[in-house]
Every structure is written in C-alpha cells, then in structure tokens.
Amino acid sequence: MPVSAWDVTVIFLWKISAFCANVRHSPKADSPMNIPHEKLDILIAGGTLLTMSPPGEIIENPCIGIRNGKIEFISKESIPADPRSDAREIIDASGCIVMPGLINVHTHLAMTCFRGLADDIPLMSWLNDHIFPAEAKFINRRTVHAGAMLGIAEMLLSGTTTFCDGYFFEGEVGRAAITAGMRGVIAQGFIDIGTPDQTKDSEKSIIAERFVERWRDRSSLITPALVCHSPYTCSPDTLRTVKAIAQRHGVSFQIHVSETREEVRLIRSRYGKNPLQHLHDLGILDQDTIAAHCIWLDSVEIDLLAEGRVKVAHDPESNMKLGAGVAPVSEMLRRGIDVGLGTDGSASNNNLDLFGEMSMTARIHKLFTGDPTVIKVEKAVEMATIGGARVLGMADRIGSIVPGKVADIILVDTRKPHLTPLYHPFSHLVYAARGADVVTSIIGGKIVMKDRRLLTIDTGSVMAEVRRIASRISGK
Ligand SMILES: [Zn+2]
Secondary structure, three states, X not given: OOOOHHHHHHHHHHHHHXXXXXXXXXXXXOOHHHOOOOOEEEEEEOOEEEOOOOOOOEEEOOEEEEEOOEEEEEEOOOOOOOOOOOEEEEEEOOOEEEEEOEEEEEEXXXXXXXXXXXXXXXXXXXXXXXXHHHHHHHOOHHHHHHHHHHHHHHHHHOOEEEEEEEEOOXXXXXXXXXXXXXXXXXXXXXXXXXXOXXXXXXXXXXXXXXXXXXXXXXXXXXXXXXXEOOOOOOOHHHHHHHHHHHHHHOOOEEEEEOOOHHHHHHHHHHHOOOHHHHHHHOOOOOOOEEEEEOOOOOHHHHHHHHHHOOEEEEOHHHHHHOOOOOOOHHHHHHOOOOEEEOOOOOOOOOOOOHHHHHXXXXXXXXXXXXXXXXXXXXXXXXXXXXXXXXXXXOOOOOOOOOOOOEOOEEEEXXXXXXXXXXXXHHHHHHHOOOHHHEEEEEEOOEEXXXXXXXXXXXXXXXXXXXXXXXXXXXXX
C-alpha cells in the first residue's frame, strides 16, 4: 500500500516526540538548566545541510533550531535530536539540500520591466539606443516599485535571500523589499546624463546624504549604499563626491568598471590611463567599494584590487550575453580578492536565477583558462553564499548556517529526475539544479516561500502591473 503524505507526517512527528522523550534522559543532552523553555519558531529537521562554515562542510540529517529570527542551534544527531525541538513550525527537510540563502551581489531589479526589450546587441548600443531612452521615458516611482516587486518574487522563488541593487528612485526598491520580507542592500544611483530622479548636478550630494540617512536604521532587512554608474558616465567630480559621502556614512560604494574593451579605450583616451587606475587615482578604491564586471584588467589593475581589498561582483551571464568578455576571476581568487556572483539586471541576463550564475561561473572559467580544475563546485557555491556576504561586508550576519547568524535558509528538493542519483550535493547545485528546485525560502527566521508558493507577495497582481507597464513601453 502506498504511504500517504499524512502517514509520513505522522511518522515524522512521532519520531520527534519519541526522540525528545529519550533525550530528556540522555546524559549526553544539554542540561535542561541551560535550555530556554519558550518554543522555537521553526525547527528544520533532516536533509543534507551545507553550512558553508567551513565552505565544504556537509552534515546529514541535522536539526536546525530558529528563534527570534536567528539560528539558535544545529544538532548533528541523525534524527530530530534536541530537547529544545518543540517548535511552532516543523519543516521536514527529507530529500532536500538545506543551505544558506543565495546572495546576489549585483542587480538592477527595476529592469525586470525591460526584460527581453533589446537583445543580441553590444553593451554601448544596448545602453545608448535602448535602455537609457526607455529609462528616461518610463522610469518613475511606480515602475521601479513594480519592477522591484517582480524581481524580488523571481529571486525568492529561485533561492536568493539577499540582493544588492543599484538604480534610481531606489527607495522604492527598499519599500518593495520590506513588503516582501526580503533582505537587500539598496544603492541610490548616480549618473551624469540626467535621470528621472535627479535633474541638476547640485542635487546629487543632497540626494545621496538624504538617502543614506533615511534608510540607515529603517529596517533590519535593509542596508543603504550608493552607486555611480561607471567611470565613462560619471565625471571625476561626481565619483569623488558620491564616494566621499559613502565613506562619511560608512556605507558601500558601487560602480560598473572595465566591462568592455570600448570602455577601456574611452577612459584611456579621456584620462590617459586604464579605468581602475583612474578610479584608484581618484581615491575610489577601498574595501567598501564593490566593482562590478572587472573584465578588461591588466596585471597592475589586479594588483590595485588586491591591495585596496576592493570587492568584485562577477556577472557571467550578462557578460556573455553582451559579448563583453570573461573576467579573470580565477586569477582574482588566487590573489585573495573577494568575488561574489551577480545576475546584473534582467534586461541583460535575462533572469535573476543565481543557480545559472553558479553554473556559468564554474563552466566558463574552465573554458577560458583551458583548465577543468579552476573554480570547483564548492568554490562556486561559496561565491554565491558566504563569498557574497564578504563582498557586501555582511559576513558576520549572513552567508552561512551557524548559531547566532540570521536565519536566511533555503531548501532545495533533490527528489527530481534531473537530480538523481545524488553523490555530491555541491555538484548538483552547480551543474544540475536550477532555481525552480528551491522549495522553501526563509529570511530572518520568517518563511517567505513554502512549497514554491510565495507567502508575502501577490504574484498575479505584481505580474499584471508589470505587463501594464510593458504595454506602455512597447506602445501596444
Ligand atoms: Zn549592472
């Protein structure tokens, strides 16, 4: 007779209560004197746990207790095995990989409104002939909020629990993230061509100051930051001004840099030096700067990144689609530079699924270097989790599953044909799984996606709103 879901649930709960009864008499158990009596918020039991601390660690059939938004304990026992395992919600992780939520270190969520608008053209034409004109005409608070909600929905459904975004009207991205229960670094954007939220140069410093002050202590989910688009769209004065404000407030500064050969030619003709040397000479490069792309670097520029402890956002799918090039990531990692993974905006990718970025990162650098041993699967997962946390300066809070950190956790269901058999969980995550295999997402101890259903977002109405915006953009 087949075993029903109800039978499985009954057996599972019986095992927990039976074990808890045993453990009360076990001399190995923690002393009850040290055990808080209040219930856990969530207990995750079973499955294969990748703690990412250390990065390759695998624990089979663990128990993870979550209380007040944080990971309280990890039990390595073979069945639900902690006297504190009385929980309001018990998640049976049998057949699942349990791991830290993924961290997308570079994206522009509002650009979901432009997904598929212009493909198969070079970056400069894509920007100047399509994206910048569309942004000038259609970007406003409403479109940014709608695009951010859609992007967050897509990320939650594909295992991302922290994103780092840079755009205009960035406060709308923060509001969307709070509504969705999503963790985000939100960077207000600056560019010299004029934007819908800034019409005068003199407004830049006021907007930057106000943005950081407004968002600094607004929510535990949100970290404010500032972003300048690039060295070729921002003057030295703009770059220095925005970086100085970021430094004064102790927030991160982000920038696209050395994304194409054309950019390098442009900066060399304008300033007589390579882009990273130019930024270095302006005092931009330090441990709180996140440089996205970093494709066309010479050895001196790699030295500048390493010596400045600059963080790098690697966006392989966007780089491939725009024909931008391949960043020297294996060399950067060899030099000890922190590199995280980003999707970039979904107009140049065209999705926000970090599983794709892990896969591409592991594959393209083998092709690029001719060495199949570079960027092994454990390293690719590290770059999407604790490595991303280091890039964002948040490694003390997120990126790994250890007691005391916030509970940002995902479950990947491996009971699928394309994930069978399972010899090595890291291999499956990088080479076989996709975002749609994530079944549960927890952020700050709150379940935001369960059994592939979003609990904080009305996906239908979010998609309908973006379709309305897209019909205006396309004129249909
Ligand atoms: Zn970007």
